[in-house]
Amino acid sequence: MSPGGAGPPGAEALSCYTANLALYLAHHRPDALAHIARSVRLAVRTDTPVPAFSHHATALNDVDRLSHLAYAAAVDEDAALSAISSELREQGLVLVVSNTSTMEWSVSDKAAAPHFLLVDGRRRGEWHVDDRFTAPRPGGGERPYSGWISQAALGRSLTPIVPLPHHLRLRNVHAFGFPVPVPPDGQIHWLTRSPQPPPAAALPGRWMTDIAAVIDVLEAFWSDPQAWPERTPFLDDMWAAAQHHTFRYRHLRAEASPTGSDWAAVSDAILAWQDVPMALNFAASSQLRGRPRPSVVKATFERLREAELRGRAVAAAHGHIHPDP
């Protein structure tokens, strides 16, 4: 793995929700990528049977302090496309909640998962979509796609996941960093720009937000071999956390140009976060082969704890970390 180049990362370096959310926000604020970089955190809800993750300390559904993004839904495709068309006419672009298993440009061989897709044009029988998401996959990896697709293809992309597994619903709920209302399962979802200030951002329940404590929780969570089958669905949440933190540090390195030990600390934090999904996927594979490796998980999180605290100190010194609201 490599700590990346010196230039600022683009939207493609983010996750399946934030990559195209960044494109949407960039339409309204030129500093969208910096705004997202500064929002990055990892908080874990600890008072529920399964964890929820919050990746942003700033509510990213806040478009411009005067309006916000909110989920909208329709039960059938015609009604959904009609409403999406209206939103597109009014706003010039619209985020829809697509299904990774039915997007024709996706090579994903994984189970279906919700995905934010940007729709920014329409002409006779066709829609223009922009998808900056990239991710390594056994099938060759997800690559950015931008182009015109048929209305039928867009309709297929919007196919609801039924039933929607609980961990995927939690991702929809917390996609912006703070919980928002999500329409019922089985309906087609998109995001509409509501002409009101965003609701107050709060995390109800008991959440761990201190990163050292979060890493302690995650180390315990992932190093229990007995619990692996139920925990495997959360591997993608950890991949997203690693993407977001890597994005934050790469953005910091490009914008603030730290030198000497500060540069080393930031680069080390990037590598430590990149190691996390590698280690967890290796542990998952080892578990499946009957060779559980909790010690690999522990060693990886121990290194992450040290590297993150050093990197975080540099980020804080440069004003690159938002305090929790």
Place this chain on the structure above:
Amino acid sequence: MTDLDAATVGLTVKRVVVRESRLSIDPMQVADDEPLRGELLHVTSVGLLGMLVRLEDELGVTLPDDLFAGQSFHTVADLVEVVTRGARRSVA
């Protein structure tokens, strides 16, 4: 677990990286300092994970606990080094 010599580890690693890169060349043609992601070899992060698992199984070794804790995998030699450490650990 048998005592693995460096030549066996090196050859096995090279065979695995050649297969992962979908090449049809003699593994011995791959230099120790060949980049895993370069003009010759094309190993992705997903491919690297699969290779590590295959190397454990093929060589009967247990890779070190700090496999992902600061270990860099830039070249074939980096892979050989980590597998060799795993082999020593397995013997011990």
